Amino acid sequence: MGTQAPTDEIEEKLAKQKKIEEWLPITASRDAKWWYSAFHNVTAMVGAGVLSLPYAMANLGWGPGVVILVLSWIITLYTLWQMVEMHEMVPGKRFDRYHELGQYAFGEKLGLYIVVPQQLIVEVGVNIVYMVTGGKSLQKVHNSVCSDCKKIKLTYFIMIFASVHFVLSHLPNFNSISGVSLAAAVMSLSYSTIAWGASVDKGVVDNVAYGYKATSTSGTVLNFFTSLGHVAFAYAGHNVVLEIQATIPSTPEKPSKGPMWRGVIVAYIVVALCYFPVALVGFYVFGNTVEDNILISLEKPAWLIAVANMFVVIHVIGSYQIYAMPVFDMIEAVLVKKLNFAPTRTLRFISRNIYVAFTMFIGITFPFFGGLLGFFGGFAFAPTTYFLPCVMWLAIYKPRKFSLSWWCNYTCIFLGVLLMVLSPIGGLRSIIIQAKTYKFYS
Numbered sequence: 001m002g003t004q005a006p007t008d009e010i011e012e013k014l015a016k017q018k019k020i021e022e023w024l025p026i027t028a029s030r031d032a033k034w035w036y037s038a039f040h041n042v043t044a045m046v047g048a049g050v051l052s053l054p055y056a057m058a059n060l061g062w063g064p065g066v067v068i069l070v071l072s073w074i075i076t077l078y079t080l081w082q083m084v085e086m087h088e089m090v091p092g093k094r095f096d097r098y099h100e101l102g103q104y105a106f107g108e109k110l111g112l113y114i115v116v117p118q119q120l121i122v123e124v125g126v127n128i129v130y131m132v133t134g135g136k137s138l139q140k141v142h143n144s145v146c147s148d149c150k151k152i153k154l155t156y157f158i159m160i161f162a163s164v165h166f167v168l169s170h171l172p173n174f175n176s177i178s179g180v181s182l183a184a185a186v187m188s189l190s191y192s193t194i195a196w197g198a199s200v201d202k203g204v205v206d207n208v209a210y211g212y213k214a215t216s217t218s219g220t221v222l223n224f225f226t227s228l229g230h231v232a233f234a235y236a237g238h239n240v241v242l243e244i245q246a247t248i249p250s251t252p253e254k255p256s257k258g259p260m261w262r263g264v265i266v267a268y269i270v271v272a273l274c275y276f277p278v279a280l281v282g283f284y285v286f287g288n289t290v291e292d293n294i295l296i297s298l299e300k301p302a303w304l305i306a307v308a309n310m311f312v313v314i315h316v317i318g319s320y321q322i323y324a325m326p327v328f329d330m331i332e333a334v335l336v337k338k339l340n341f342a343p344t345r346t347l348r349f350i351s352r353n354i355y356v357a358f359t360m361f362i363g364i365t366f367p368f369f370g371g372l373l374g375f376f377g378g379f380a381f382a383p384t385t386y387f388l389p390c391v392m393w394l395a396i397y398k399p400r401k402f403s404l405s406w407w408c409n410y411t412c413i414f415l416g417v418l419l420m421v422l423s424p425i426g427g428l429r430s431i432i433i434q435a436k437t438y439k440f441y442s
Contacts, residue, residue, distance in 0.1 A: 020336055023343040026329045027096050028173040032247040036178050037263030039185035040244045042270050043318045045237035046188040047126070050274055051195060051312070053234060054282025055292040056227035062210060062283075064224075068231055069279055075412050076235045077268055079389040083241045084257050084264060086392065088250065096246035097326065098239060098384070105392040115388070119326070121380040122239045124359065126323045130316045131363030134161035137312040140295070144306045155364050162360035164317055169324060169352045174247045177321045184318020185270070191311040192274035195294050196281040198304060208287035226426030229375070232419055234275065236381040238389065243326045328352055368434040375427030379420065386416030 021027045057065040087095055095101040098119050103111030135158030142152065171177050214220040250256035282294045291297045295308055331351050335341045390409040399405035 020343060024329055024332055025173040025325050026243045026246050029175045030247060030249050032175055034259030034263045037244050037260050038266040039182045041264055041267035042185040043181045044240050044322050045271050046274050049234040050192050050278050051293045051295060052230050053279035054290045054294050056230040057279050057283035058288040058290050059223040059227040072231055072235045076385055080264055082389040082393050084260050087242055087245050088255050095242055098242050105395040118380045118384050119239050122384055123323045123327050127320055127359045128362050130320045131158055131359050132367050134313055134316045137309040140309045141306050144302045154367055158364050165320060165356045168321055169356050174325055180318045180321055184315045187311040187315035188274060191308045192278050194308040196277040198298050199281050199285040204285050210287050213288040222426045222429050225422045226430055228419055229423030229427050232381045232423060236385045238385045240322055240326055375424045379424055382416050382420040387413040
């Protein structure tokens with residue numbers, strides 16, 4: 001008789017775990033189609049960072065700029081492939097979250113300590129930046145549509161933008177935001193096309209120059225580093241890749257990596273169509289006088305720029321949700337598993353509202369967050385995107401020394417570490433320059 005009770009207990013535990021898994025946002029529904037992964041990935045990858053690519057090009061120069069753009073595209077596609085492969089490398093088990101894979105590669109404790117801080121910095125960082133970006137774009141729409149109105153402070157625009165998220169963040173899981181995400185993906189293509197299309201229409205500006213803008217050598221070098229951070233930020237979509245794949249159904253005959261990979265390829269083609277024309281055409285037309293947001297450089301026609309900025313707002317709404325979802329998952333997992341709260345609607349409502357309010361508050365307090373991003377970008381974006389997947393791959397698969405796989409991974413790690421060390425240096429300088437003139441809540 002004694003054996004009966006423990007098995008019941010275990011079954012009860014398993015049932016409870018299953019219930020929690022079905023409630024948590026990432027593992028709730030596993031019936032996504034392959035094209036969901038395509039537009040989730042586009043939304044996650046193509047940030048408003050696209051618009052700063054011509055500016056990055058101006059600081060990198062033609063040669064290095066093109067090389068870095070293309071190299072980043074190839075490296076991140078390779079590391080993305082690794083993530084997709086590793087999602088189900090243990091038969092019968094799925095690594096639904098980045099840190100679960102980390103725990104498998106580096107051990108229970110160490111895996112958490114390596115991955116979670118980085119993932120949180122990236123996701124929360126992106127959410128804060130998007131609060132500011134969304135607010136600023138709304139402000140630009142307001143200013144260009146009605147230039148002689150009373151000026152409204154950025155603070156209020158950020159609040160207006162945040163109000164959308166107080167509603168949207170209550171969509172329970174990844175599949176339920178696929179509509180928002182599709183809209184966002186379409187928008188990113190649209191405003192990228194407007195950006196380079198309007199540039200082509202404008203034609204090369206008079207006495208255009210392609211040299212470096214900074215007068216001193218140190219300025220040139222530091223700008224170069226900052227722009228590396230910008231490029232790293234533009235290609236950072238890997239933090240949510242396993243979480244997106246977790247929504248795709250999987251059987252031993254048809255693993256989820258098939259449809260996921262198809263979605264990724266489509267996403268990457270779209271990314272190329274967004275990034276390369278904007279970066280190259282934008283720099284070609286404006287030379288080194290290009291602003292850090294190419295829409296500012298374009299100014300006229302006013303209605304088109306207003307439309308493009310509105311597209312940016314819609315896209316950023318979708319991106320915010322995609323990056324917030326894994327954070328919600330972590331918060332809710334801690335609340336339910338560690339602190340034993342009951343998995344209810346109320347819990348979700350309260351915790352998510354607090355999170356949105358938190359990102360809004362930080363965004364309002366530090367609207368020069370873009371500079372902070374170059375700084376954090378180096379610390380957290382470079383590893384999670386460029387070399388953490390490679391390190392995990394080496395730790396798990398242990399490829400032969402000096403084989404192709406070994407060389408690929410070590411090259412990526414080398415370049416990634418370089419990026420991680422160099423871009424914060426540039427970012428720090430631009431923060432210092434901006435903070436000198438900054439007044440709180442002005």
